[in-house]
Amino acid sequence: xxxFRVLFLYPNGKLMNPPPIAIGIFTALLRENGFEVDLxxxxxxxxxxxxxxxxxxxxxxxxxxxxxxxRGVKLKERPIAPDLLKKIEEFxxxxxxxxxxxxxxxxxxxxxxxxxxxxIPVIAGGVFPTFAAEKxxxxxxxxxxxxxxxxxxxxxxxxxxxxxxxxxxxxxxxxKRNGRLVQNRIRKPVDINSLPVSDFSLFEEARxxxxxxxxxxxxxxIETNRGCPYTCSFCNSPxxxxxxxxxxxxxxxxxxxxxxxxxLRHLKKQWDAEYVYFSxxxxxxxxxxxxxxxxxxxxxxxxxxxxQSRPETITEYRAKKLKEIGCHRISLGLEHGNDEFRKKxxxxxxxxEVMIRASKILADAxxxxxxxxxxxxxxxxxxxxxxxxxxxxxxxTDTMNCAVFAPFHGTPLQKLCVERGYVSEDxxxxxxxxxxxxxxxxxxxxxxxxxxxxxxxxVRLPKSNxxxxxxxxxxxxEGNRIFAELSKMYQEKYFK
Numbered sequence: 105x106x107x108f109r110v111l112f113l114y115p116n117g118k119l120m121n122p123p124p125i126a127i128g129i130f131t132a133l134l135r136e137n138g139f140e141v142d143l144x145x146x147x148x149x150x151x152x153x154x155x156x157x158x159x160x161x162x163x164x165x166x167x168x169x170x171x172x173x174x175r176g177v178k179l180k181e182r183p184i185a186p187d188l189l190k191k192i193e194e195f196x197x198x199x200x201x202x203x204x205x206x207x208x209x210x211x212x213x214x215x216x217x218x219x220x221x222x223x224i225p226v227i228a229g230g231v232f233p234t235f236a237a238e239k240x241x242x243x244x245x246x247x248x249x250x251x252x253x254x255x256x257x258x259x260x261x262x263x264x265x266x267x268x269x270x271x272x273x274x275x276x277x278x279x280k281r282n283g284r285l286v287q288n289r290i291r292k293p294v295d296i297n298s299l300p301v302s303d304f305s306l307f308e309e310a311r312x313x314x315x316x317x318x319x320x321x322x323x324x325x326i327e328t329n330r331g332c333p334y335t336c337s338f339c340n341s342p343x344x345x346x347x348x349x350x351x352x353x354x355x356x357x358x359x360x361x362x363x364x365x366x367x368l369r370h371l372k373k374q375w376d377a378e379y380v381y382f383s384x385x386x387x388x389x390x391x392x393x394x395x396x397x398x399x400x401x402x403x404x405x406x407x408x409x410x411x412q413s414r415p416e417t418i419t420e421y422r423a424k425k426l427k428e429i430g431c432h433r434i435s436l437g438l439e440h441g442n443d444e445f446r447k448k449x450x451x452x453x454x455x456x457e458v459m460i461r462a463s464k465i466l467a468d469a470x471x472x473x474x475x476x477x478x479x480x481x482x483x484x485x486x487x488x489x490x491x492x493x494x495x496x497x498x499x500x501t502d503t504m505n506c507a508v509f510a511p512f513h514g515t516p517l518q519k520l521c522v523e524r525g526y527v528s529e530d531x532x533x534x535x536x537x538x539x540x541x542x543x544x545x546x547x548x549x550x551x552x553x554x555x556x557x558x559x560x561x562x563v564r565l566p567k568s569n570x571x572x573x574x575x576x577x578x579x580x581x582e583g584n585r586i587f588a589e590l591s592k593m594y595q596e597k598y599f600k
Contacts, residue, residue: 107140108266111197112306113188114145115204115211118179119172120157121147122325122381123311126203126230128302130258136300139262142195143306144188146211150179158315165560165591166505168318168599175320177310184211185218192222199265200245201258203230206512209532216243227261229254231340234347235514237278238285239532249278251287252347252355255294290351296330297363301370312375316410317433317472317502318599321379324371328364328384331356334414337451338439338478340514341385358390365401372405379432380409388417399425408432412476415462416454423469433502434466435474440481441495442488449481451516456495463499472502477559480509480542480552482521489547489555496563506559508552510541554578561590564598 112127127143134141161167180187192200200219204212209232216226226243229250233240237249248271250257257276264271272279275291302325304312314323332341333356348355371377388395388411402409411426412435426434438459440446447453466473475496479489496504510533511518511526521527526542533541540549554577555562561573569590576587 107138108199108262109140109142109195109197110134110199110201110262111192111195112141112143113200113202113212113215114143114147115202115208115215116145116147117157117208117211118150118159119147119177122314122323123302123304123307124203125302125325125327125383126254127306128304129255129299130201131306132300132303133255133259134262135303137259137263139266141306142191142197144191144215145307145311146184146215147311148177148180148308149184150181151183161505164506164557165594166503167315168503169595170315170318170320172313172315172320175310175313175322177313177320184215188215188218189222192219192224197224199262200224200226202226202228204228204232204240205230206232206236206533207510208232213243216245220244225265227258229258232513235340235343235512236532237287239530241278241280241285247279248274250276251278252276252290252344253294255299256291290348290353292353293330293348293355293357296327296357297360301367304371304375312377314379314381316379316408321408322375322377323379323381324375324377325381325383326364326367326371327359328382328387329356329358329389330384332385333389334386335451336439337449337516337520338481338509338512340512342516343514358394361394361397361401364398368401368405372407377407380405380407382409382411384412386413386417387411388413388422395422395425399429402429406430410434412437414452414454415459418462418465420465420468423465423471427469427471431471433472433474435476435505436462437476438492438495439476439478440488441477441492445481445484445488445491449483449517459495460498463501467500473500474503474505475499475501476505476507478507478509479555479559480540480547482509482511482517482524482526482542483544483546485546486551486555490562493559493562501563504560504563506556508540508556510539550579551577554583557587558590561587561594564594565590 131141225247226245227248228240228246233249234251240246240249260274261271275289278287312322313320335342345355408430410433415436439450443456463473477492511521522529540552543549558573558576572586576583
């Protein structure tokens, strides 16, 4: 008897991020339940005109130069659709499961259009489908949308479909019934400590290579907590928490150190890992007791690692101990350098002094810092952006990210942008490293594009260079020439 088969589709930017933990968990769960699985991942494809997030960051001086070729990583320079259809023809799936972020929706849409004639049912999940279910259900093959976590829902859907049963009332699903959108009840969150270790065996080995501070490592991703206790207005975590709260559940959970140790041991050995990428938005949100337990279990792993957190979580003790066990670098989310704007508009309620102190603590501990900044917020001005630049100039940093704000579905600021008329309810945005979503009278898309590419120059170079940098904001022949000259100066001084 033919086993029920599920094909995962993972639309992704070129060479972006390690293998996704969610698909690793889904793979393990479905295999445990007797289903066959396969994967089509677009990360190693380079179609004409595609720009990877790492390439964009390198161009804008936000990361140290790196070379994937040093590890033998080769891109597939051919169209995606024929390979996708060949995979479907060979594997013959009964169900296709696709995971989508709003910034990968363009790639997902192309894949969904390519498979329309197959008439294979699709279940769509991820952050974007969770908050834009109706848009996803407009696609011909998309029969179900999973809102929130997918572990329980996906297994139940496969079990029902394999038995020839209807799935319309499965918890977490959103479906169209008689032309009407129906959202089923949200099920209780899964126990993240009882989940199997992520099974990444469907991914090509090249997917594990990631650049960190100019060197490419074989990297394994690890989840230490799920959700976020904070309420930043540009993020969809608050809406996810609210969705679960309305159903009597708490979404934010931390994983036990026993479970983390089990995963680290298994994945390090299986993949001969060189680096650990802790995926959680706020790694240091755990208690002191949990942190001290982590210190003990990580000593045996003995690999360099990267984490991201918030400046409020940085203390002298934690920085010192992280350095001792191999913390290679830390990213902290500043987003904006104006105290009032950050607190009132972005709902990040810490003072500038907290960020300054955190950067100095990490510098004293010998841990390189990457500061995450964002520009192009609704109603932001050039002057407000330069508040961010000025604060970055006071920090002890190794690199600075400068992303452009995108009003993603499910975020409070998306609703604000719709109310102000900056975007329509139907607008869907792509890469925050390439696209410029808002075009405001006081801050045009061209203004934002220019400041994004010169952000690091403004932060690091003397103010005597600022008139040159201002000219380098323009994407004309002279502006490009000046930017190239200043970039060379920057790299020689700061990236060697």
